[in-house]
Amino acid sequence: MTQDTATAPAARPAATGRPEGTARWWRDAVIYQVYVRSFADSDGDGVGDLPGVRARLPYLAGLGVDALWLTPFYVSPMADFGYDVADYRDVDPLFGTLDDARALIADAHAHGLRIIVDVVPNHTSDRHAWFRAALAAAPGSPERARYIFRDGRGPDGAEPPNDWESVFGGPAWTRVPDGQWYLHLFAPEQPDLNWENPEVHAEFADILKFWLDLGVDGFRVDVAHGMAKAEGLPDVGHPNQTEMLGTAVLPYFDQDHVHDIHREWRRLLDSYGGERIAVAEAWAPTPERLAAYTRPDELHQAFNFHYLTAPWDARAMREVIDESLRTAWAVGAPATWVLSNHDVKRHVTRYGDGERGLRRARAAALLTLALPGSAYVYQGEELGLPEVLDLPEEFQQDPQRLRGEGAGRDGCRVPLPWEGEEPPFGFGAGPDSWLPIPTEWRDLTVAAQNEDPGSMLALYREALRLRREHPALGDGELRWLPGPPGTLVFVRETAGGERGGLACAVNMSGRTARVRAAGTPLLASGPVRTGGDHVELPPDTALWWDVEEDG
Missing domain, CATH: 3.20.20.80 (Glycosidases)
Structure with missing residues (x-):
């Protein structure tokens, strides 16, 4: 029987259209x-x-x-x-x-x-009780079977079992005193577990x-x-x-x-x-x-x-x-x-x-x-x-x-x-x-x-704050709008068939871009110049605005 002792988070202000307590x-x-x-x-x-x-x-x-x-x-x-x-x-x-x-x-x-x-x-960790027990046990033991121990290659087993490399650099294998090797895809202090067990x-x-x-x-x-x-x-068959x-x-x-x-x-x-x-x-x-x-x-x-x-x-x-x-x-x-x-x-x-x-x-x-x-x-x-x-x-x-x-x-x-x-x-x-x-x-x-x-x-x-309160933000879909070269412009439409939404424009180019932005500006990442149904968006600047229609 599953225990369920979690204290539910206290209620926070809900975004319009996303009632507090809804799942997911x-x-x-x-x-x-x-x-x-x-x-x-x-x-x-x-x-x-x-x-x-x-x-x-x-x-x-x-x-x-x-x-x-x-x-x-x-x-x-x-x-x-x-x-x-x-x-x-x-x-x-x-x-x-x-x-x-x-x-x-x-x-x-x-x-x-x-x-x-x-x-x-x-x-x-190599200090985990399981790994300490594995080192103290013999090759082929149940204790070693929790990790990935293998015999080495070569006449005396002095070469690693394969050519795998650690994410942190160097071989992914370390040899233990009895001659076997253990796998660690990260540091030697991080032996890999055997998920076949x-x-x-x-x-x-x-x-x-x-x-x-x-x-x-x-x-x-x-x-x-x-x-x-x-x-x-x-083997991987490749270095680096x-x-x-x-x-x-x-x-x-x-x-x-x-x-x-x-x-x-x-x-x-x-x-x-x-x-x-x-x-x-x-x-x-x-x-x-x-x-x-x-x-x-x-x-x-x-x-x-x-x-x-x-x-x-x-x-x-x-x-x-x-x-x-x-x-x-x-x-x-x-x-x-x-x-x-x-x-x-x-x-x-x-x-x-x-x-x-x-x-x-x-x-x-x-x-x-x-x-x-x-x-x-x-x-x-x-x-x-x-x-x-x-x-x-x-x-x-x-x-x-x-x-x-x-x-x-x-x-x-x-x-x-x-x-x-x-x-x-x-x-x-x-x-x-x-x-x-x-x-x-x-x-x-x-x-x-x-x-x-x-x-x-x-x-x-x-x-x-706006993301929490605006009905168009969060989960849902995105629709791209036309914009000048070097910009991203899209609208997040309000769910449930309501008109309007929130539009976002980002100017990633090296020059000021003139973007159609018919609606109410909500938040900009830097200074922008608005006028009529367009905005002058400087380089490396983004703007959110409320829209009723996005044409």
Whole structure:
């Protein structure tokens, strides 16, 4: 018998045409990603924690988001900042206690916010009790059968079992003292689980139930394209396999039988009340293969990395939007829109950095929040935070960088600036933060932007308010309108046959564009000049306007 102990989120103001309490909240939710160690520090140790998140819930509710996605806070030796889990049913002391998690879930619900937590099913920590038991056991034992252990190649087994490479660089195999090798598609401290083993399936079903019974509203599934490996573990046959991620089906990623696992999980989620969801972090070589993760009997959403990686170019962006909507609608799922997260360079910097990057990021916010489906906001993008490119060497701890795979991800994980004139800007009670916050962020703190109607924070708050209240925004369809070269212009029509809607125009060109905009301007990402039924839209600027007719 399924327990259902979740406290329902308190009622929040409903958008016209979308009554409060209707199911399928996730189809048009705005979900805010909290990178826990960098959000708010309650105890002064320089690391964010669950009580810190709990204390800032009024800020998040006031921002206007619908749900929070929390990165892993489970017991972990932190070889990969919590994505190496040693105990899936407890909170690491660095982040608080299990009671802190319960209190955070309850308080979030009281603020009308849902809680999504990370689950990491592809691998555990090498400190997990299962892996310790596997190392202590003999080859061929039931303990080793929970992971992927193999004999090596060559006369003395001194070569790895195959040519698979780690996402973090180097071989994906490590040899243990008795001569066998174990698979780790990420760091050596993250051994891959064997999902051919029914015991692994049963264990994760129990982990999901544990958190669902505590009241979480869903899961973000880390490496949802992993778990299933091709039969026989065949060679890839190519070096530099990280360059193939998201562009090719590899024998260790995006295998067809991974979908059997997601169907199991969907049945479990559906056995609970309250529309509990799962979101796939999946890299797939085509939009069609990505959409497969969100078929009606699988997961509810999948992150849209094709949109995240699209260049600032109207034609390319429209192609990505069209393809994303087409493939999502083909399986009855909502599209998702993501600009940044804890694994990629912040989009202010990707879009050109400085004033140009900020202008584009402001325009991208209006574009993203006007598109049909669900949107994700990574903490700090509502403040216009750039990537920190000059972190001192001694602070850079990302295992991806330490293994020589790129510049690392520390620069997008710098803690949030809340208030004050000097670092750590109210991040915590102590004088330090686990990554140093740039002094020049004093103008980007929440407090500095709170009273500035032209700030990025003000833009996000107003856009999220309009998105919640306007009957044309959220789930639904999009219709493109004609526009000058280098622009995107579309209308979101009001559901239910009512006339009118909301139109959005974005100028991605390098020159001012004259766009037909017959209606009432609602929100612009920068200065625009309106006159009659047209608007002069400067480069890297977006506008929303109310329309009665869109001809």
